[in-house]
Amino acid sequence: MKKSEATATTLEDEHIKLKQDLDKVEQLEEKITTELTTLQQRIDKMDEELLIYNNLDAAKEAAAERKARLEEERVSLGHKLESLRFTVSQLSEACEKKRASLEDNETYVQLQNLEKKWQHYEQNNHVMKDFIAAKTKETDYTAVKKRVFNELQQYNKYIIENTGKTKIE
DSSP states (O other), X not given: OHHHHHHHHHHHHHHHHHHHHHHHHHHHHHHHHHHHHHHHHXXXXXXXXXXXXXXXXXXHHHHHHHHHHHHHHHXXXXXXXXXXXXXXXXXXXXXXXXHHHHHHOHHHHHHHHHHHHHHHHHHHHHHHHHHHXXXXXXXXXXXXXXXXXXXXXXXXXXXXXHHHHSOOO
């Protein structure tokens, strides 16, 4: 009986080990499958790249066409840049001439002076408004008036109450 129990225990232990080995083999199989898929994808990508590199003449021709197109675009943009610089210089000159003639204009000078005065008056106006607001706040007697009025009412109430209590003899 002991032998059969020992055999059963041994078989059970061996069953557990085999089950663990089976799990390991399944995990390994899964890794191998994943690796094979990855390798197949890399092979497919390399095949596509190989087709491109095998057709090296077409790639060189496409690069040469692109280079020529970009060179034409660079030259065209260079001409546009030159014309824009010329236009900007002409406009700057015209602007400076207008500014100089405007500076010589008596009406413009008077207008400038009036604008400076106006700014000065606006600044003074702002300062005065701030001053008036500060003085108004300083001389606000409303809170004092309310306090005095409340105290006066309390005194009157006290006097009225005490007048009735005093006996005249």
